[in-house]
Structures are given as structure tokens and as C-alpha cells.
Amino acid sequence: MRQVTSGAADVARGGSGGRVQVPAHFEYQRATSLDHALALLSRFGPEARVVAGGHSLIPMMKLRLAQPELLVDVNDLTELAGVRVEGGELRIGALTRHAELLASAVAGEHYPILHDAERVIADPVVRNRGTVGGSVCQADPSEDLSGVFAALRATAVIQGVDGERRVPLRKFFTGPYETAVGPAEVLVELRVPLRPGSGSAYVKVDRRAGDWAVAAAGAALWLAPGPGGVPVVADVGIGLTAVGARDFVAAEAEEHLRGRPAGDESFAAAGALAARHCRPAADQRGPVDYKRHLAGELTVRALRLAARRAGRPGLRGTV
Numbered sequence: 001m002r003q004v005t006s007g008a009a010d011v012a013r014g015g016s017g018g019r020v021q022v023p024a025h026f027e028y029q030r031a032t033s034l035d036h037a038l039a040l041l042s043r044f045g046p047e048a049r050v051v052a053g054g055h056s057l058i059p060m061m062k063l064r065l066a067q068p069e070l071l072v073d074v075n076d077l078t079e080l081a082g083v084r085v086e087g088g089e090l091r092i093g094a095l096t097r098h099a100e101l102l103a104s105a106v107a108g109e110h111y112p113i114l115h116d117a118e119r120v121i122a123d124p125v126v127r128n129r130g131t132v133g134g135s136v137c138q139a140d141p142s143e144d145l146s147g148v149f150a151a152l153r154a155t156a157v158i159q160g161v162d163g164e165r166r167v168p169l170r171k172f173f174t175g176p177y178e179t180a181v182g183p184a185e186v187l188v189e190l191r192v193p194l195r196p197g198s199g200s201a202y203v204k205v206d207r208r209a210g211d212w213a214v215a216a217a218g219a220a221l222w223l224a225p226g227p228g229g230v231p232v233v234a235d236v237g238i239g240l241t242a243v244g245a246r247d248f249v250a251a252e253a254e255e256h257l258r259g260r261p262a263g264d265e266s267f268a269a270a271g272a273l274a275a276r277h278c279r280p281a282a283d284q285r286g287p288v289d290y291k292r293h294l295a296g297e298l299t300v301r302a303l304r305l306a307a308r309r310a311g312r313p314g315l316r317g318t319v
């Protein structure tokens with residue numbers, strides 16, 4: 001059955017005389033299955049939008065930055081929620097709430113970077129409702145999970161009426177607030193391969209607890225035995241948040257680290273490369289130089305903590 005919810009035609013005035021922002025008129029349907037959601041999305045085309053937690057979309061609608069004609073509510077699609085290990089991968093459903101990911105022992109055991117990030121995303125109210133899928137689909141340049149999943153080299157599983165496709169997260173973001181998810185598609189899951197020797201960490205600087213990042217860095221390291229017992233970096237992912245890094249990635253720093261010893265010297269060089277190649281913008285959170293400095297320093301700290309978690313206590317320095 002189609003339910004119709006109407007927003008007021010224009011900005012209304014509250015009883016106190018203050019201005020109240022309300023969305024433009026839109027229709028609302030609660031999907032009963034993934035197929036139902038996809039059918040609705042394809043029938044309405046680009047004017048339809050999925051709503052999950054609504055913590056990003058609804059404020060944008062109130063500000064008239066988004067004016068969808070139809071909202072397709074996916075909150076009943078419990079098959080899209082949950083964290084599990086399957087097929088050698090950590091699989092995180094798009095409808096998994098931030099709080100659920102934070103509480104997931106299996107996520108923290110394999111990739112503690114996920115818990116590091118979830119601890120500093122917003123506040124419990126937002127975390128109880130906001131979803132992992134909504135976060136990455138929002139593609140806000142300051143969204144913490146975008147940098148995290150870029151560091152983890154995750155894959156996005158996207159479902160359309162004609163079937164499923166998989167997109168590496170590093171090709172998922174097509175621009176600020178734009179992703180590879182088409183108008184008649186739904187992000188179903190994020191997948192991260194489980195590989196031996198991993199350690200990961202996320203470090204963020206914000207102006208106050210739960211605020212958006214001034215800058216943040218995530219590191220995922222996969223270490224292998226090296227000469228003289230010093231492990232080498234077999235593979236690495238470095239994600240940067242809120243500093244204008246292309247695809248949320250510090251590619252030059254990653255390139256430098258691969259095959260080098262997992263130690264302070266390599267990490268310092270990687271931090272310098274991350275700082276040099278990001279493109280932060282000055283805003284109310286700080287000037288360019290400060291953000292660039294943070295990008296470098298936080299990269300080093302995330303790498304150190306990731307290395308320690310990969311089983312290398314005794315590395316110099318603290319996070």
C-alpha cells in the first residue's frame with residue numbers, strides 16, 4: 001500500500017515565531033523486500049531516494065539541498081543488516097547501524113580500525129540510527145567510514161534489478177556526495193577480505209567529542225616476516241578523511257611503504273607523503289597548513305598503532 005507523507009510547501013513559521021525548516025512535498029513507501037525497493041526505485045527513476053537512518057538525507061531535504069519525489073524506506077530489510085564472516089571476508093550489511101558495528105566483536109577482532117572510527121562518529125543518538133551504508137552512500141568528504149573502508153580496500157556490493165555488481169571502494173566515490181550507486185540500485189553490503197598479519201587503526205582530530213573530523217587517518221597493514229626478524233609491509237591501505245585526498249586514499253604513501261620495514265623511519269616518510277599529496281581546504285575547522293600537518297602526523301600515528309596491533313610491540317613512539 002502506498003503511504004503518502006506530505007511536507008509543507010515552503011518554509012513554515014514555528015509557534016514561537018522562529019523559522020522552522022521542512023522538506024518539500026515527497027511521497028514515502030516502506031519497502032517490504034529488496035526486490036520491492038528496487039522496483040520502486042526503477043519506477044520513479046532518479047527522483048527516488050533510499051532512506052536508511054535518515055540522519056544525512058532528512059537534514060538535506062529540510063535545507064532543500066535534496067528534493068526527492070519519493071523516499072524508499074529500507075529499514076524493514078533486516079537481511080541488509082549485520083556483521084559476519086563468510087567466504088574469507090568480513091561482510092557488513094549496508095543497514096548495519098553504527099552502534100551495531102561498534103558492538104560487533106567479530107569486526108573488532110579482525111579490523112579494530114572499525115571500532116576506532118565508530119567510537120568517534122557523532123553521538124549515541126546518531127549511532128543508534130545511522131547506518132554504515134548511509135554513511136558511505138552520502139559520500140561526504142568528512143565521513144569517517146569512507147576513509148576507513150578505503151584503507152581496508154573494501155568492496156561494495158550493489159544490487160540492481162538486473163543483478164549484483166561489485167565495486168572496489170576506491171572506485172565507489174565519483175565526487176563529493178556522489179557514488180557509483182545508480183538511481184535504481186541499492187548498496188547491499190561492504191566486504192573486506194581477511195588476510196593474515198593484519199593490523200589496523202583510525203585516529204581523528206575533532207574540535208569537540210562527536211564532531212566531524214578536522215582531519216583523520218586510517219591505516220591497515222599486512223605484515224610479512226622480513227630479514228633479521230623485522231617484519232616488512234606486504235600490503236598497506238591508508239585512508240584520509242576531510243583533507244581532500246583523492247578517493248580518500250594516500251596513494252603515494254602506500255606506494256612508498258610497500259616492501260619496506262614496518263618501522264618508524266618508513267612511517268615518517270609515509271606521513272610526509274600523505275601530507276604533501278592531500279588537498280585540504282580552509283574552513284571553520286582550520287587553515288590548510290594545519291590540516292596538512294594533521295594529515296601527516298595522524299598517518300604516522302595510525303601506522304604505528306596498526307603495526308603494534310599486527311603483533312609488533314616495542315616500536316618507538318606513542319599514538
Ligand SMILES: Cc1cc2nc3c(=O)[nH]c(=O)nc-3n(C[C@H](O)[C@H](O)[C@H](O)COP(=O)(O)OP(=O)(O)OC[C@H]3O[C@@H](n4cnc5c(N)ncnc54)[C@H](O)[C@@H]3O)c2cc1C
Pocket residue numbers: 049050051052053054055056057058074094095098120121122123126129130131132133134135137138142143144145181185186187188210211212213
Ligand atoms: C549530529 C550529527 C553528527 C554527525 N557526526 C558525524 C561524524 O562525526 N562522522 C561521520 O562520519 N558522520 C557523522 N554524521 C553522519 C552520520 O554518520 C550519517 O548521517 C549517517 O550515518 C548516514 O547514514 P543514514 O543511515 O542516516 O543515511 P541516510 O540519511 O538515510 O542516507 C544518506 C544517503 O545515502 C543513501 N543511502 C542510504 N542507504 C543506502 C543504501 N543501502 N543504498 C543506496 N543508497 C543509500 C540515501 O539515499 C542518501 O542519499 C553525523 C550526523 C549527525 C546528524
